[in-house]
Amino acid sequence: MTYQLKYLSLRARGEAVRWVLKVAGVTYTEETIDIFREWPGRKHEFKFRKVPELVVDGKPLHQTTVICRFLGERHDLASGDLWTTTRQMEVVEALHDLANSMASALMARVQGDEERQKVMVGLAEAQFPVVLSNIEERITNKGWILSQQMTWVDVFIAAYLDVYENYFPGEVAKFPLCEALRRRVQDMPVIKAWREERPPWHPFEDPQGLVAPSGGPP
Amino acid sequence: MTYQLKYLSLRARGEAVRWVLKVAGVTYTEETIDIFREWPGRKHEFKFRKVPELVVDGKPLHQTTVICRFLGERHDLASGDLWTTTRQMEVVEALHDLANSMASALMARVQGDEERQKVMVGLAEAQFPVVLSNIEERITNKGWILSQQMTWVDVFIAAYLDVYENYFPGEVAKFPLCEALRRRVQDMPVIKAWREERPPWHPFEDPQGLVAPSGGPP
Numbered sequence: 001m002t003y004q005l006k007y008l009s010l011r012a013r014g015e016a017v018r019w020v021l022k023v024a025g026v027t028y029t030e031e032t033i034d035i036f037r038e039w040p041g042r043k044h045e046f047k048f049r050k051v052p053e054l055v056v057d058g059k060p061l062h063q064t065t066v067i068c069r070f071l072g073e074r075h076d077l078a079s080g081d082l083w084t085t086t087r088q089m090e091v092v093e094a095l096h097d098l099a100n101s102m103a104s105a106l107m108a109r110v111q112g113d114e115e116r117q118k119v120m121v122g123l124a125e126a127q128f129p130v131v132l133s134n135i136e137e138r139i140t141n142k143g144w145i146l147s148q149q150m151t152w153v154d155v156f157i158a159a160y161l162d163v164y165e166n167y168f169p170g171e172v173a174k175f176p177l178c179e180a181l182r183r184r185v186q187d188m189p190v191i192k193a194w195r196e197e198r199p200p201w202h203p204f205e206d207p208q209g210l211v212a213p214s215g216g217p218p
Numbered sequence: 219m220t221y222q223l224k225y226l227s228l229r230a231r232g233e234a235v236r237w238v239l240k241v242a243g244v245t246y247t248e249e250t251i252d253i254f255r256e257w258p259g260r261k262h263e264f265k266f267r268k269v270p271e272l273v274v275d276g277k278p279l280h281q282t283t284v285i286c287r288f289l290g291e292r293h294d295l296a297s298g299d300l301w302t303t304t305r306q307m308e309v310v311e312a313l314h315d316l317a318n319s320m321a322s323a324l325m326a327r328v329q330g331d332e333e334r335q336k337v338m339v340g341l342a343e344a345q346f347p348v349v350l351s352n353i354e355e356r357i358t359n360k361g362w363i364l365s366q367q368m369t370w371v372d373v374f375i376a377a378y379l380d381v382y383e384n385y386f387p388g389e390v391a392k393f394p395l396c397e398a399l400r401r402r403v404q405d406m407p408v409i410k411a412w413r414e415e416r417p418p419w420h421p422f423e424d425p426q427g428l429v430a431p432s433g434g435p436p
Contacts, residue, residue: 047352048308048312048348048349048352049344049345049348050312061304061305061308062308062312063307063308063311063312065311066304066307066308066311069304069307070300070301070304073300074300082288082291082292083288086279086284086287086288087279089281089284089287090266090279090280090281090284093281093283093284094266094268094280094281097318100315100318113333115331115333115334116333116334116337119334126267127267130265130266130267131266134265134266
């Protein structure tokens with residue numbers, strides 16, 4: 001089986017797919033599309049006009065949570081119990097929801113729309129600790145989300161926390177089990193290596209001035 | 219097993235859950251919360267500060283797509299094949315994404331923010347036909363999405379199309395297989411009965427003036 005990831009020159013939604021691919025231990029190639037220079041002209045190549053897209057044995061697959069769950073189930077990184085999976089998916093979808101708000105905020109900044117930027121950051125800012133507290137209470141004594149061993153859900157959540165820490169520094173640390181989960185996944189050799197070699201943040205993702213765009217001294 | 223749905227006095231995201239519950243043939247009760255009078259004061263009762271919430275045998279479950287998939291799998295309305303389910307979930311998540319844009323647009327209208335309303339409606343308006351075309355190409359000769367028999371995915375999609383037809387009238391009909399799917403689910407006795415007895419649209423959901431808020435004659 002072959003995998004090719006197509007995503008923007010960002011961490012954002014793509015980072016979760018990359019981490020799950022790496023932890024699943026499969027080889028994949030990645031095609032990176034610069035969000036400013038290339039994306040507007042290439043958008044129409046994609047069936048949903050969106051990325052990430054994972055090409056699985058030549059067939060395109062979309063939607064971040066769908067891609068990650070597929071990889072987890074295909075590569076034995078998933079729970080087989082319906083209720084467990086369902087309650088894991090609750091936090092997966094809830095955390096992923098923030099990606100919509102943050103993407104809108106980042107786009108609004110590029111467009112110079114401070115008002116929309118502020119509203120969208122506000123939505124994410126209010127919801128992030130709510131989601132974290134729900135993740136916290138699902139972490140078992142083994143340190144994984146509703147499981148005695150690691151599943152793709154832990155990897156997905158850790159990757160998103162790694163991204164959100166960029167925007168809300170120190171927030172994850174308020175939830176000690178979440179923080180420990182993030183560290184445990186980050187310390188896996190394959191993720192540790194990726195975190196050292198991956199490209200720096202794209203300027204589009206710069207948190208500077210994003211959270212409080214117009215208020216007070218820096 | 220017992221089910222209680224808690225949702226706002228809207229169709230919106232709740233309608234998909236209602237339709238899946240009805241087609242699954244289970245009994246449930248619903249607690250309706252008025253979005254204007256009650257929601258702001260009651261939001262903090264909910265673990266994710268969001269609805270719909272489905273209380274399953276006393277345990278709260280959140281996220282529309284997660285709730286519907288759980289019901290489908292628990293009540294034998296799902297495909298058992300990983301790749302089929304995955305490709306069904308692609309369109310489920312993609313169509314559901316529009317709910318975020320429309321919710322923001324409707325909220326912006328209430329707040330009198332015409333600019334944000336316009337941006338958000340624009341996002342949904344551009345994406346809706348893209349998603350419809352992807353659903354269209356997944357409909358089999360039996361008329362169901364990637365399946366020879368009806369699954370919860372068909373019911374979910376039909377319920378969303380029923381809601382989006384409110385905002386973009388005539389759009390679904392441009393995709394004949396989607397239109398036929400919607401009709402087929404609507405004509406099931408249990409859905410037909412619900413469509414006749416359900417409350418009228420809440421004023422919050424009124425499409426009047428939403429799509430082109432500030433332009434031209436009515």
